[in-house]
Amino acid sequence: MSTVPATIHLGRLWGIRLGLHWSVLLVVLLLVSAVGMGRFPLAYPGYDSWAYVVAGLVAATLFMLSLLAHEMAHALVARREGQKVEGITLWMLGGLASLKDRSPSPGAEFRVAAAGPATSVLLGVGFLLLTWFAVVVGAEPLIAGVPAYLALINLILAAFNLIPAAPLDGGRILSAALWRRWGDRHRAAVVSTRVGRGFGFALILLGVVTLFDGDTGGLWWMLVGIFIVVMAQAEQRQSELGAAVAGLRARDVMTAPPDTADGSVTVSDFLHATALVRRHSTFPLVDEAGRFQGLATVDRLKSVPLAERAHTALREAAWPPSEVPKVEADDPLPDLLSVMGEQADGRAVVFDQGRLVGIVSPSDISRAMVLHGRGVQR
Incomplete structure (x- = not known):
């Protein structure tokens, strides 16, 4: 699994290099604008503007940390399975863990792929419990709204990543299942990446239709779709090349x-x-x-x-x-x-x-x- 170049190096955690791409700053600004100045004022009216900005900053920061936890789960499980982990980079479309060799078995590939969504589900449940606690102790609605938003976004992140289309985690889970069934890593990877390309093109089409309806959110779906198509094609080429040179050293x-x-x-x-x-x-x-x-x-x-x-x-x-x-x-x-x-x-x-x-x-x-x-x- 490749990664994008890190612009800001954050050091190492458990021996794994961490980095940020400059596009993360753009995402934080967009989240503060969309959540802090859009969602929160509508859901929890009556607060000063600065309170919404602070709530948006906290939500954006915790969301990026949630993405980091998601990728860290992939990296730690991969290392336990014997794979070399180069590092993790957070960027505009989430996070990418750079793994330097392939999974040794279908079971290992499944465990590495499933670790990320499982972590996102656990985070979602944890934020739900934190929301419940905030309500029980009588915290301000805006304060309780921050973990509520993070619970929702983590559960959505887990569900989206479980879609069986490479390069999403669900695509890797599908590839692992097909690999175990057919005994052919390459054939399984090709099927998974083809499904991923189809899903990516569907998201691009959805974005275009949404834009024609006057919703600028379609730009985001188009961007995600393009990313999935490009990454799926790259993974398919890598799998084909790996199959072509199998047996060589x-x-x-x-x-x-x-x-x-x-x-x-x-x-x-x-x-x-x-x-x-x-x-x-x-x-x-x-x-x-x-x-x-x-x-x-x-x-x-x-x-x-x-x-x-x-x-x-x-x-x-x-x-x-x-x-x-x-x-x-x-x-x-x-x-x-x-x-x-x-x-x-x-x-x-x-x-x-x-x-x-x-x-x-x-x-x-x-x-x-x-x-x-x-x-x-x-």
């Missing part, structure tokens, strides 16, 4: 030995004396002891200002080791595909017992598929 597709470079050389010297005469555009950096120091790509080096190239070392301008996707030589190719494209211009480096033995680029993947006679159906 990183060592089968890597370029070996890798064309390395000395990280202490300046960017200027490297671009003029080395990069122009070598056939590669990406170079792993190693020190005298053979230790990996980063990954230099020509595109990244060209971004160094001309005035700084003569006194900037390659390792200072290259992708740092922590941001370069790494795999072991015997890792299955689908696991390699799941980490490629995060950083380092779509490249990954391959190690064998701690020793750098190869590098993989998108062209290496394409070449391997041709050589092994494997095609991806379109």
